[in-house]
Amino acid sequence: MLSAVVAAIQPTTQNVRTMKLSLFFLSTYRPQIHGSEGRLYQEIFEEVDFAERAGFDRVWFAEHHFFAYGGAQPSAAMLGLAAAARTRRIRIGSGVALLPLNDPVRVAEEFALLDVLSGGRLDFGVGRAFQRAEYDAFNVPMDESRARFDEAHEIIVRAWRGERFSYEGRFRHLHEVTVMPRPLQRPHPPIYVACVMSEESFRFTGQRGHNLMYVPYISDRAHGTERIGWYREALVEAGIDPRTRDILMPYHFYCGESPDEAREFPRPYLADYLEAGAEANRNDADASQYSGYQGIAQGFTALARKYELMYPGQVIFGDPAQCRARIAEIAEFGATEVSLMANFGAMPHAAVMHSLERFARDVMPHLSRS
Numbered sequence: 001m002l003s004a005v006v007a008a009i010q011p012t013t014q015n016v017r018t019m020k021l022s023l024f025f026l027s028t029y030r031p032q033i034h035g036s037e038g039r040l041y042q043e044i045f046e047e048v049d050f051a052e053r054a055g056f057d058r059v060w061f062a063e064h065h066f067f068a069y070g071g072a073q074p075s076a077a078m079l080g081l082a083a084a085a086r087t088r089r090i091r092i093g094s095g096v097a098l099l100p101l102n103d104p105v106r107v108a109e110e111f112a113l114l115d116v117l118s119g120g121r122l123d124f125g126v127g128r129a130f131q132r133a134e135y136d137a138f139n140v141p142m143d144e145s146r147a148r149f150d151e152a153h154e155i156i157v158r159a160w161r162g163e164r165f166s167y168e169g170r171f172r173h174l175h176e177v178t179v180m181p182r183p184l185q186r187p188h189p190p191i192y193v194a195c196v197m198s199e200e201s202f203r204f205t206g207q208r209g210h211n212l213m214y215v216p217y218i219s220d221r222a223h224g225t226e227r228i229g230w231y232r233e234a235l236v237e238a239g240i241d242p243r244t245r246d247i248l249m250p251y252h253f254y255c256g257e258s259p260d261e262a263r264e265f266p267r268p269y270l271a272d273y274l275e276a277g278a279e280a281n282r283n284d285a286d287a288s289q290y291s292g293y294q295g296i297a298q299g300f301t302a303l304a305r306k307y308e309l310m311y312p313g314q315v316i317f318g319d320p321a322q323c324r325a326r327i328a329e330i331a332e333f334g335a336t337e338v339s340l341m342a343n344f345g346a347m348p349h350a351a352v353m354h355s356l357e358r359f360a361r362d363v364m365p366h367l368s369r370s
Contacts, residue, residue, distance in 0.1 A: 018368045019327065020337035022058035023051050024095055024250040025079075028276050029072035030346040037072050043349040044079075045086065047342065047356065052087045054360040058123060059083060060095030060250070060339055065134050067280035069273075076125075077110040084118035092118055095250070095339075096127035096194045096213065100145050101138045104152035104172060105179060108159035112183045120184035125213055126153065127194035128201075130290055132283040142286035144171075146200075160188040192248060197292040199230050206234025211246040217314040218299070221333065228334045246336045253316045253340035254347075255323050255359040262318045267307055269345030270315070274304035276345075316340065320362035327367065 025044055034040045048059050061079040064070030073079060076094035083092050092114070097107055115122035128149045129135065135142040151169045158165050159179035167174040183189050193205040194213040205212055212231050216224050232242040252270055256262025278300035285293040303309050311317055316326045316338070330338055340359075342352050 019331055019335070020057040020246070021364070021367070022056055022060055022093070022248075022337060022339040023047060023343075024060045024062070024339035024341045025073065025343060026062040026064070026070045026095075026250075026341065027073065027343050028068050028070075028273050028345050030068060030272075033346040040072055041079075041082075043352070044343065045082065046349070047352060048083050048090070049086065050353065050356055050360075052090045054356070055364065056090060057337070058091040058093050058339075060093040060123075060125065062095050063098050064131070064280070065101075066137060067131075067133070067276065069276035069280040071280075077107075077114050080114050080122070081117065084114065084121065091121045091123055093123035093192065094125045096125040096192070098129040098134070099126050099152040099156075100148035101129055101134060101140055102152070104155040105159065105174070105177070107152065108156045108179050109181075111156075111189070112160060112179070112181050115183040115185055115189050116181050120189075122183070122185065122189040123192060124189045125192040125194060127213075128289075130196075130285050130293055130296075131280050132285055133280065136283075143288055145286065145289040147171075150204075157188060157191075190246075192246070195227065195231070197227075198290075199227075202227050202230040203234040206231045206240075207238050209235070209238060209240050209245070211248065213248045213250075216249050216333070217251065217310065221313075224333065247334050248337040248339055249330060249333070249335040250339040250341050251314075251316045251326075251330070252310075252344055253323075253342050253355070253359075254351075255355045255363065256317070256319055257358070259319050259322060262322065263311060265351070266315075266317055266345075266347065267311075269347040270307070270310060271304040272345035274300045274310075278304065320358060323359060323363045324366055327363075 027040060027044060029037060029040050051059055061076040062070050062073055063076045065074050076097055080092040080094065111122060111124055128145050132142055148171055151171055155167055155172060160183050162182035164176055164178045166176055190211060192211040192213045195201040195205055196215050235242045235245060254262055254266040256265055278297040281297045281300065287294060316323055318326060327338055342356055
């Protein structure tokens, strides 16, 4: 019976919600290309400024550490605050804050401050982190990943109520604490949970009524459909209409002048991004917490060396007509928001901007937008 209910509310070309568009920043910092980190940030914020002018709905900032794979973005809150100061309309998301690696009280404070200073434009994305090197450097046992995430999530949601509270957890003990400021959005900013493989994560997200952030490029359509189904089933069990929640999917993106140019130009930059991912994951994640993550470095390397595993089905690379068609396919897959990873693999900033300008001019006017 439950499966029938979920099937009845699957998106179709007739009933799919209007598509949101965003930029997703998990940038590859290469000193030999960028020079200083400051130049990378300048490029990121020029792209943020363009997204604001062009009518994108959101920008998302990842949190990673220590490696070319996103490591120049150690704080989504600080990048978000800088973005908020130079924009007026566009929403600002963490994609994601790595809860097990951070003190949850500080996370609650910093992101509430971002929400207030941005005028209520925060979308709060959270995840567990999956890179052993990050856990080791922060002296956090990786086998505590899920327990730390669950506890941090509970503390942050309670802190954002604005009430004095106490908490006795496994990792954190609080006595009569009031976290300030309280977020401007009530009861709290929208929460997005990053889910990749674990059924437990997808069902956790649905049970709590949160939005889903699904990374689709590491699995095929059949696996993705099954995982999104877990999330929708959990929403229905919680008495929530899945059509009231967002499903965000980030994709590497390049809008080119022609099909051939759009296929070939981003090839080396995608390979560089994936090799950076392999370097950051050379030590496997804890098997008890991250089923399916063993050998992830080899997986990244395989994708980097065989372009056909990514193009065309796992990316949005094409001329404007192809980009429109890919976004329609992704909407049918279940996405309500497509997030464009336009800045990856140290692609030249000028090429990123030309790609975004072409997309804004020749693709966005043809999409059904919220």
